[in-house]
Amino acid sequence: MDNRSLILSRALDLWSERGYDAVGVQEIVESAGITKPTLYHYFGSKRGLLDALIDERSAGLRNALGKAAEYRGDLVVTLEAVVRAYFDFARSNGPYYRMQLAFWFAPEHSDGHQAILARNAGQHQALELLFEAAANDHGNMRGRHRAYAATFLGMINTYIGLHLNGFASLDDQLVYQAVHQFMHGIYS
Amino acid sequence: MDNRSLILSRALDLWSERGYDAVGVQEIVESAGITKPTLYHYFGSKRGLLDALIDERSAGLRNALGKAAEYRGDLVVTLEAVVRAYFDFARSNGPYYRMQLAFWFAPEHSDGHQAILARNAGQHQALELLFEAAANDHGNMRGRHRAYAATFLGMINTYIGLHLNGFASLDDQLVYQAVHQFMHGIYS
DNA sequence: AGCGCAGTATACCGATCGGTATAGCGGCAC
């Protein structure tokens, strides 16, 4: 593995285990068996490394979500596809999803939160567009697409959090449960 | 306000805005208009300050939850009381709940997560006991009390997160929605 | 008056922080 990939990999391991602020550049380069100028050659700064890491590691989810969140007339089917996309990604990218989740709940003015804001805004928007499109067929949903996107994502993250802590396995049964639980919330 | 309370207050403001690791002791004492030895006189260490802050600020929630989570035969009524306790607390302790939420999702080996583990374990256990007691009347729940507690808390936190970001107001209607959404998840 | 002690400030500690100036390396183009 080339040094660039090695740095990204070690940074993810360390940050997901102990946090972005708590792990310094020095420790990352030592863990990768290289020195600081190499890291700064590829990424320019600690924040640049974080941005690159998020950019590359979230690409898979971005693509999968782009396909899954297209509304084609059946809201439940679409939502199930979205949940499946998230679950698949979280299952095969545990440490990264852990880090992303931590950043999402991190203070608004922290580096970590800022770094994923742009990416998650994209995810959020895809979901909002989905609920906006669905509102044409479900009149009672109109105007609440932002709240729906936030609630739905929150529920997905709740289940992924359960999985990351060993309380649940992200299988089809849980996909079904999550979607129907969410739909029930809408109509109650 | 005495210096001790002043330190706690400033530390909460700064940590909830920018994170525990990102805000140093120096900045806290400057914000409080005092000097480091004063802080170390009262709290012994940065971590000691964090522990004291969590201990004092979470006392209200601990008490309210202790009363609300007692099972008296009607699960829905009890769960509504629990949700109300959380919502009330979060509504009047926004910055603290923000910080607690960030620590809950923070990496397992970070100071912040370690600091709230004991407290949240208590909250978790109160909920687990509730679901265990309810399982006597709802046979299909037996053996899943840990997962139920985690899911329920996750849903509560989802709604509080919505509120903290301006997407929802934690009123009685939302209490009703959260509980029935959760119950629907159990029976589906 | 004199003692003790909680509380506070000045000034400092070694370690680590993110980041860089400089120089050397190997491989490729000419």
Added chain:
DNA sequence: GTGCCGCTATACCGATCGGTATACTGCGCT
């Protein structure tokens, strides 16, 4: 061969990190 360039190491920067040794103050107790 020679010049360039991508990459890497040694050694360093000022700033900040969490924490402390020392001394002073003011108040309560006797």
